[in-house]
Amino acid sequence: MADHIGCIPELDQKKYDAREQVKIICLGDSAVGKSNCILKLLCVRPQQLSTYALTLYKHTASVGNKTVAVDFWDTAGQERFQSMHPSYYHKAHACIMVFDVQRKITYKNLANWYKELREYRPEIPCCVVANKIDADLKVTQRSFSFAKKQGLPFYFVSAADGTNVVKMFREMINRAVDYKQNPSDFMDEVLEELEVWLSYSDTFSDF
Ligand SMILES: Nc1nc2c(ncn2[C@@H]2O[C@H](COP(=O)(O)OP(=O)(O)OP(=O)(O)O)[C@@H](O)[C@H]2O)c(=O)[nH]1
Numbered sequence: 001m002a003d004h005i006g007c008i009p010e011l012d013q014k015k016y017d018a019r020e021q022v023k024i025i026c027l028g029d030s031a032v033g034k035s036n037c038i039l040k041l042l043c044v045r046p047q048q049l050s051t052y053a054l055t056l057y058k059h060t061a062s063v064g065n066k067t068v069a070v071d072f073w074d075t076a077g078q079e080r081f082q083s084m085h086p087s088y089y090h091k092a093h094a095c096i097m098v099f100d101v102q103r104k105i106t107y108k109n110l111a112n113w114y115k116e117l118r119e120y121r122p123e124i125p126c127c128v129v130a131n132k133i134d135a136d137l138k139v140t141q142r143s144f145s146f147a148k149k150q151g152l153p154f155y156f157v158s159a160a161d162g163t164n165v166v167k168m169f170r171e172m173i174n175r176a177v178d179y180k181q182n183p184s185d186f187m188d189e190v191l192e193e194l195e196v197w198l199s200y201s202d203t204f205s206d207f
């Protein structure tokens, strides 16, 4: 039932420097399995690049004929205050919201996370992940209406045995790239144009 997990043995610097880059954030209550989902995908020991409150995981993925550098942003602790710093949301291209199928409160709290997400990022693709299904497979027969009501894709996942982990991330990376190429948020469009313009002016300043 588990997906095959594609391991990346070591960092390929060329791919890492890929032009296309997306930021994907994870939201959800403490201990729902956010970090474990990412770790399962990466199959490698994480590289901790930032502070106590934030861990940044680097990943490369193929989307069509392009190599995409993916930054997964994960928190360590701040979600216990039921709110994230605005910089966490800044320029995110997609969001993965996780709850624990064994703790109802984590499902209820999705509404708060989603509200906060939409205050900062009204248009980015988002999905709902029901994690820890290995602990009780019967939950996959239950319906969790929150995602449907909000029109969000929904995945039953187990970070422990890998079920649906790769599928979920692959689809979300595709959607993040898609969003980056066709932002529906006006501010994002402006920032995207500005970035292209700045990269051109960098190139010319080399001459
Ligand atoms: N049975 C089972 N346990 C899981 C699964 N995913 C995570 N866990 C366990 O749940 C606990 C929390 O997992 P984390 O990945 O650290 O959760 P988190 O959401 O990153 O937690 P914080 O960083 O504290 O916010 C750990 O003890 C994991 O081993 C899963 O799919 N199945």
Ligand SMILES: [Mg+2]
Pocket: 034, 035, 036, 074, 075, 076
């Ligand atoms: Mg964590």
